[in-house]
Amino acid sequence: MTPFDRERLLFTPQSPDSNAIPLIFAFPNEYTIGITSLGYQIVWSKFALRSDVQVSRLFTDIQDNLPRNPELLGFSVSWELDYINIFNLLESLDIPLHSKDRNDNHPLVFGGGTVLTANPEPFADFFDVILLGDGENLLDNFIDAYQDVRNGDRATKLRHLATIPGIYIPSLYQVTYENPQGAIAAIAPIYPEIPSVVEKQTYRGNTLSTSTVVTELAAWENIYMVEVVRSCPEMCRFCLASYLTLPFRTASLEGSLIPAIAKGLEVTNRLGLLGASVTQHPEFEALLDYLSQPQYQDVRLSIASVRTNTVTEKLAHTLAQRDTRSITIAVESGSEKVRRIVNKKLENDEIIQAAINAKAGGLKALKLYGMVGIPGETIEDVEQTVTMIEDVKKAAPGLRVTLGCSTFVPKSHTPFQWLGVNPDAKKRLKFLEKQLRQRGCDFRPESYNWSVIQALISRGDRRLSRLLEQTREYGDSVGSYKRAFKQLRGEIPSLDYYVHQDWQTDQILPWSHLQGALPEKTLVKHLNEARDCMVKGEKVN
Numbered sequence: 001m002t003p004f005d006r007e008r009l010l011f012t013p014q015s016p017d018s019n020a021i022p023l024i025f026a027f028p029n030e031y032t033i034g035i036t037s038l039g040y041q042i043v044w045s046k047f048a049l050r051s052d053v054q055v056s057r058l059f060t061d062i063q064d065n066l067p068r069n070p071e072l073l074g075f076s077v078s079w080e081l082d083y084i085n086i087f088n089l090l091e092s093l094d095i096p097l098h099s100k101d102r103n104d105n106h107p108l109v110f111g112g113g114t115v116l117t118a119n120p121e122p123f124a125d126f127f128d129v130i131l132l133g134d135g136e137n138l139l140d141n142f143i144d145a146y147q148d149v150r151n152g153d154r155a156t157k158l159r160h161l162a163t164i165p166g167i168y169i170p171s172l173y174q175v176t177y178e179n180p181q182g183a184i185a186a187i188a189p190i191y192p193e194i195p196s197v198v199e200k201q202t203y204r205g206n207t208l209s210t211s212t213v214v215t216e217l218a219a220w221e222n223i224y225m226v227e228v229v230r231s232c233p234e235m236c237r238f239c240l241a242s243y244l245t246l247p248f249r250t251a252s253l254e255g256s257l258i259p260a261i262a263k264g265l266e267v268t269n270r271l272g273l274l275g276a277s278v279t280q281h282p283e284f285e286a287l288l289d290y291l292s293q294p295q296y297q298d299v300r301l302s303i304a305s306v307r308t309n310t311v312t313e314k315l316a317h318t319l320a321q322r323d324t325r326s327i328t329i330a331v332e333s334g335s336e337k338v339r340r341i342v343n344k345k346l347e348n349d350e351i352i353q354a355a356i357n358a359k360a361g362g363l364k365a366l367k368l369y370g371m372v373g374i375p376g377e378t379i380e381d382v383e384q385t386v387t388m389i390e391d392v393k394k395a396a397p398g399l400r401v402t403l404g405c406s407t408f409v410p411k412s413h414t415p416f417q418w419l420g421v422n423p424d425a426k427k428r429l430k431f432l433e434k435q436l437r438q439r440g441c442d443f444r445p446e447s448y449n450w451s452v453i454q455a456l457i458s459r460g461d462r463r464l465s466r467l468l469e470q471t472r473e474y475g476d477s478v479g480s481y482k483r484a485f486k487q488l489r490g491e492i493p494s495l496d497y498y499v500h501q502d503w504q505t506d507q508i509l510p511w512s513h514l515q516g517a518l519p520e521k522t523l524v525k526h527l528n529e530a531r532d533c534m535v536k537g538e539k540v541n
């Protein structure tokens with residue numbers, strides 16, 4: 001029995017037509033991880049529901065019977081470092097890594113997902129086609145457009161696809177630089193009919209995604225996932241999950257969520273409510289009431305993200321009854337100044353109240369999520385995080401308090417995209433570790449070095465493709481990246497340029513030709529508001 005045989009499908013795949021497009025849809029990691037990605041499930045089922053497509057799945061550990069001559073090969077990319085697995089899979093299929101080395105006998109290699117939508121440029125040389133934004137309409141438009149030119153040569157196909165909104169063909173844009181180590185001088189399409197700016201696609205319906213397959217082999221065993229909201233209206237200025245996917249959209253309770261949940265709970269009793277800001281659904285209370293019905297008493301409930309001031313005793317009680325022991329809230333910092341800088345509308349009192357409510361509702365643990373190195377942060381602000389944790393522990397004795405902490409990483413399409421990683425963040429993580437362990441708080445820092453690599457990929461341009469190929473030989477540690485930078489010294493910008501330097505707001509960004517949810521001038525306005533808070537904060541202190 002293969003892992004595929006153990007799946008319970010919540011849709012009925014179409015039988016492919018005799019001349020259906022042979023398409024391989026890959027997830028560049030193991031099956032257990034890929035099948036837990038709601039995005040992967042949705043795209044795969046969308047292809048499987050078209051009779052003009054014959055889709056086969058490929059993971060790094062298992063695969064369907066693959067077609068001998070696929071016309072399309074797609075990757076769903078949700079983790080930056082999976083690029084190494086993409087290289088391996090391309091090689092295993094005898095497909096050249098670089099788009100420019102492929103010919104009419106090779107499939108078109110396409111990709112989508114958060115990593116590529118945020119900033120595809122470090123990977124631009126390896127993909128023929130990149131799909132930007134929500135897949136709801138984009139995938140069908142892509143396949144329909146491909147059908148129009150299916151019998152054409154490679155160049156004809158790419159030129160036609162480039163005219164479809166949301167479809168980005170990197171090879172049809174030329175990027176020039178002021179000098180090999182300098183800023184970008186220009187990004188321009190190489191043919192007049194190719195749009196100079198590609199717009200990320202936004203789905204505006206009120207039916208969001210739900211699992212199309214449930215399996216005991218998923219990383220969250222047997223989970224049925226329901227997307228409750230998309231994006232987040234809070235707009236914390238560093239937050240990709242909010243800015244990249246705006247506007248905030250909510251699934252309709254009666255028309256979408258309840259029927260979907262009822263269907264999913266026929267095949268499993270594990271339910272995951274997904275979204276960047278689940279509890280901000282306007283009918284979240286009614287959803288909790290629905291799940292409190294007697295027939296759902298044994299349902300295990302997981303909630304992706306909870307806004308601090310929505311942690312009511314009722315929510316805590318519902319979760320505690322459903323086999324959940326802890327709740328996670330993102331507080332970013334114990335400093336109110338820092339929270340103003342990032343636009344996190346939250347007071348320390350609300351964090352303390354959340355802890356009190358979590359305990360009163362019967363939860364055993366509270367996980368706080370914070371960040372160091374936020375622009376404008378000083379060591380005094382980090383000290384305030386220690387004080388805040390002390391206050392939380394005092395207010396809810398017996399509740400196990402954990403602080404997970406990452407380093408600020410600039411993300412494209414956010415107001416902080418121009419700001420570099422603060423190298424002092426490493427020391428600040430160490431400081432928090434020492435202080436909090438002394439106070440009996442469980443501290444879980446995310447590796448500073450990993451944040452550096454994330455920032456590099458997050459703000460990278462096409463010149464990084466050589467570096468990515470090089471690091472593959474050395475392994476995925478920061479040391480490998482440094483070694484590769486050394487080898488390419490003089491030929492590409494430095495690590496410092498990509499990761500630590502603040503960039504000018506008038507410089508051309510690697511993704512300037514890819515339009516996100518908000519225009520650049522709005523992002524500059526939000527950045528300036530943050531800078532005002534930094535100045536005011538200094539005066540107050």
Ligand code: SF4
Nearest residue numbers: 232234235236239242
């Ligand atoms: S509340 Fe969370 S998800 Fe929403 S914008 Fe802020 S960090 Fe992002």
